[in-house]
Amino acid sequence: MPKVTIQIFEGRTLEQKRAMVAKVTDAIIETIGARREGIDITILEIDKTQYAVGGALYCDKTGH
Numbered sequence: 001m002p003k004v005t006i007q008i009f010e011g012r013t014l015e016q017k018r019a020m021v022a023k024v025t026d027a028i029i030e031t032i033g034a035r036r037e038g039i040d041i042t043i044l045e046i047d048k049t050q051y052a053v054g055g056a057l058y059c060d061k062t063g064h
Helices: 014-032 058-062
Strands: 003-009 040-046
Touching: 003 014, 014 040
Parallel strands: 003 040
Antiparallel strands: none
C-alpha cells in the first residue's frame, strides 16, 4: 500500500494535478506491482513565500 506525498508550488490546474496523479499511479503499478486501489497520493501545495533555498525565500530568488 504505497503512500506518496508530492510537494509542488501553488498554481497548477486541476487538470494538471489529475494527469500527474494518474501517471504517478501508473508508474507505481508498473514498477512494483501495487494494486491501483492501494495507492494513496497526497499533494501538498506550497506558496513560494513558505519555501527557502540557501537561506533565502524562493519568492525572493525568483522575483515572484
